[in-house]
Amino acid sequence: xxxxxxxxxxxxxxxxxxxxxxxxxxxxxxxxxxxxxxxxxxxxxxxxxxxxxxxxxxxxxxxxxxxxxxxxxxxxxxxxxxxxxxxxxxxxxxxxxxxxxxxxxxxxxxxxxxxxxxxxxxxxxxxxxxxxxxxxxxxxxxxxxxxxxxxxxxxxxxxxxxxxxxxxxxxxxxxxxxxxxxxxxxxxxxxxxxxxxxxxxxxxxxxxxxxxxxxxxxxxxxxxxxxxxxxxxxxxxxxxxxxxxxxxxxxxxx
Amino acid sequence: xxxxxxxxxxxxxxxxxxxxxxxxxxxxxxxxxxxxxxxxxxxxxxxxxxxxxxxxxxxxxxxxxxxxxxxxxxxxxxxxxxxxxxxxxxxxxxxxxxxxxxxxxxxxxxxxxxxxxxxxxxxxxxxxxxxxxxxxxxxxxxxxxxxxxxxxxxxxxxxxxxxxxxxxxxxxxxxxxxxxxxxxxxxxxxxxxxxxxxxxxxxxxxxxxxxxxxxxxxxxxxxxxxxxxxxxxxxxxxxxxxxxxxxxxxxxxxxxxxxx
Numbered sequence: 001x002x003x004x005x006x007x008x009x010x011x012x013x014x015x016x017x018x019x020x021x022x023x024x025x026x027x028x029x030x031x032x033x034x035x036x037x038x039x040x041x042x043x044x045x046x047x048x049x050x051x052x053x054x055x056x057x058x059x060x061x062x063x064x065x066x067x068x069x070x071x072x073x074x075x076x077x078x079x080x081x082x083x084x085x086x087x088x089x090x091x092x093x094x095x096x097x098x099x100x101x102x103x104x105x106x107x108x109x110x111x112x113x114x115x116x117x118x119x120x121x122x123x124x125x126x127x128x129x130x131x132x133x134x135x136x137x138x139x140x141x142x143x144x145x146x147x148x149x150x151x152x153x154x155x156x157x158x159x160x161x162x163x164x165x166x167x168x169x170x171x172x173x174x175x176x177x178x179x180x181x182x183x184x185x186x187x188x189x190x191x192x193x194x195x196x197x198x199x200x201x202x203x204x205x206x207x208x209x210x211x212x213x214x215x216x217x218x219x220x221x222x223x224x225x226x227x228x229x230x231x232x233x234x235x236x237x238x239x240x241x242x243x244x245x246x247x248x249x250x251x252x253x254x
Numbered sequence: 255x256x257x258x259x260x261x262x263x264x265x266x267x268x269x270x271x272x273x274x275x276x277x278x279x280x281x282x283x284x285x286x287x288x289x290x291x292x293x294x295x296x297x298x299x300x301x302x303x304x305x306x307x308x309x310x311x312x313x314x315x316x317x318x319x320x321x322x323x324x325x326x327x328x329x330x331x332x333x334x335x336x337x338x339x340x341x342x343x344x345x346x347x348x349x350x351x352x353x354x355x356x357x358x359x360x361x362x363x364x365x366x367x368x369x370x371x372x373x374x375x376x377x378x379x380x381x382x383x384x385x386x387x388x389x390x391x392x393x394x395x396x397x398x399x400x401x402x403x404x405x406x407x408x409x410x411x412x413x414x415x416x417x418x419x420x421x422x423x424x425x426x427x428x429x430x431x432x433x434x435x436x437x438x439x440x441x442x443x444x445x446x447x448x449x450x451x452x453x454x455x456x457x458x459x460x461x462x463x464x465x466x467x468x469x470x471x472x473x474x475x476x477x478x479x480x481x482x483x484x485x486x487x488x489x490x491x492x493x494x495x496x497x498x499x500x501x502x503x504x505x506x507x508x509x510x511x512x513x514x
Contacts, residue, residue: 147332149328149330149332150332150334152302152307152328153332154349156305156324157349157350158321158349159349167345167349168334172334
């Protein structure tokens, strides 16, 4: 109930925005191929629900695979370099290069490597490349965030590297690693959409393909319906990981 | 028997042109030594040298203790926030290879000794500052230390909690068999004189021990000892030695043309 009340201002703002949009469209007689009113978007959401849901499922699947790939590679790499300062100094700049390179720029290359007939794999790889950095960075920062005095305690009792990792650095890393995962999940959805745009030949039937298709046919209501699905997808992923984060932090009595 | 000793130990810091030391400090088995001195006099460094957490750049640091029998209490409780009090206290034993059931049995004993038998399952975030410090003390005691090193452990606590913990520390020391050697770093002269059998004053400018003052009265001391004339006199003596050391630091800093 309390959370509902906290959400109220946002809901009101949202309702006002929708109402203003609806009224403006009707008063100004904006053509539907330019900007349909929210009611038309709602109709498209219902009428095209089976198609959009299937596409959302496809996009979700690709984003999720990308997230798992990025977590395995980013998390694993962070773990590996956390043992050595020089390894970190070697790898971090490369990770930054991956972060700052626009995914759209490397998409054609990745598509050529995977083959146009395996566009889905290309999308997963590209989305993983986008999600990689926040996950890597969160994990590495987290692993190094353990209290220096606790590290000294592990020195004092001659802990093995495995004991130190398992009983100190991994638990200490958890909050930041989860934060990285949450950011990475959002990035994976964005990456999946962008990658699908680039590979956009209908080889992948995700939401981005629906967006392109609807745009090309000037079915703007359907396009906006696809955007709504995308936003919901991002929110859902975010909410799931945020819930995990909260339960972890609550378990620590903070 | 010597619990730990520093002999002409020198530490050079990369950030500072001036090395600390040479410091000589011998801690006999079972004695309680307090280290006092201004900030930057190397009190914490001396503790880390005694523990073997740092190696001197020159001179030697030696220990007469069995491996894994050194307890260390830091300025803050330094507990793992993800683990309950029991796991935190059992940690040193488990790291030393003691099987978990045995480690937990010792941890429960140590927590009971500091009056926290009821708080085994509490997370550090649920504990007050004083309770968290007790858990930290229990963790250092769980290994039955031969040498117990405390780095301003009670500095952040209120006077009442602090006095209670000092009494507890005396009682725990007296109950130990054999009694551990304790080295206690503090800013508080009265705490040093009440707790320790001797007080060593360090000087910031040199990082050397400039005074080594035995305190009167047998250990452990009753709380009423704080009102005793001998105690008051010893506090004045140590305060005078400390103020001399700090004055020398100021003179020395002025000679170098830097603010103290």
